[in-house]
Amino acid sequence: MKILVTGANGHLGSKVVEHLLATVPAKNVAVSVRDPGKAAALGARGVEIRKGDFEDPVSLANVFAGIDRLLIISVMGDNETRTRLHLNAVAAAKKAKVGYLAYTSLAKADSSTLWLGEVHRATEKAIRETGIPYTLLRNNWYIENELDLIQSIASGGPLVTSAGNGRVSWAPRADYALAAANVLSGSGHENKTYELSGPSATYMDLAAALSKVLGREVPVRQADDNALGTALAGMGVPHEMIPFAVGIHAAIRQGALDVKSKDFETLLRRSVTPLKSQLESVLKGLSVSA
Ligand SMILES: NC(=O)c1ccc[n+]([C@@H]2O[C@H](COP(=O)([O-])OP(=O)(O)OC[C@H]3O[C@@H](n4cnc5c(N)ncnc54)[C@H](OP(=O)(O)O)[C@@H]3O)[C@@H](O)[C@H]2O)c1
Secondary structure (H helix, E strand, C coil): CCEEEECCCCHHHHHHHHHHHCCCCHHHEEEEECCHHHHHHHHHCCCEEEECCCCCHHHHHHHCCCCCEEEECCCCCCHHHHHHHHHHHHHHHHHCCCCCEEEEEECCCCCCCCCCHHHHHHHHHHHHHHCCCEEEEEECEEHHHHHHHHHHHHCCCCEEECCCCCCECEECHHHHHHHHHHHHHCCCCCCEEEEECCCCECHHHHHHHHHHHHCCCCCEEECCHHHHHHHHHHCCCCHHHHHHHHHHHHHHHCCCCCCCCCHHHHHHCCCCCCHHHHHHHHHHHCCCCC
16 A cells, blocks of 8 residues: 655644554555755655645646555645645546545635635535545644744734634644544544644633733734734735734634534544643743743
């Protein structure tokens, strides 16, 4: 059996590969990367390195040839680019007759009001239409998305949000990666859609958890969308990113990331990393003493 992971030089993909290598022989693992040089260390461990770019659908079918289980990791970019590249990858998987296809999607992708929801809706639809047995891994929110916010709070700023009582299931990339690796190396996941959402929390809960970790009260400022935009600009968030960030808080306020599911724990075979531990790890990465 040969398993291939795309985006293996990226943050999530590299963690999926590490988790896979803990249980699957390296000769059964392949990666598709745009820069094989960056994957040389994996090659030295026996992982097959294939050069692949979703911009090149013709060669991509060769990259996916002979693969029994494929994980397509979603890419970054504007919605049009993301959708086009994902559909290229899905079409290549079909052309290459891969035996099984998993995809890193988004919480409630079928109904999500997040601006990136349409990307994942279109990709999920294309995957279903291939007829290839599939698993949709609907990731909730990376705690790493909050790095700038946590950095700003650690430097003494308040937590500013317009998300109100909206709930989010934060988890570290490492948890999403372990769930994906367990699906790829496991069985019985064909034609399943998993909501990878653990215990949920509001931004007030996030502030309370940060208060415990930092040992001081983190003030919360509930703002409207305009005031949030102004606050983000003051934190140094680039001008062009502000509408996206404000849109995310607005969608969270409307429940876009509020999901109750046991899928994540089931796939992890343990609990999702507790929020306080997630924050401790993030702060350690930022070299901020708690
Ligand atoms: N749920 C959430 O909270 C959340 C948050 C952030 C991101 N995401 C999604 O999760 C994905 C993985 O996250 P991440 O943190 O690992 O991001 P990342 O480190 O930026 O990884 C993205 C991967 O996509 C690959 N990629 C980009 N363009 C490509 C192309 N044309 N052909 C093939 N591969 C291409 C990159 O390849 P190279 O290594 O060659 O650059 C990279 O490995 C993101 O791309 C995004 O869609 C979800």
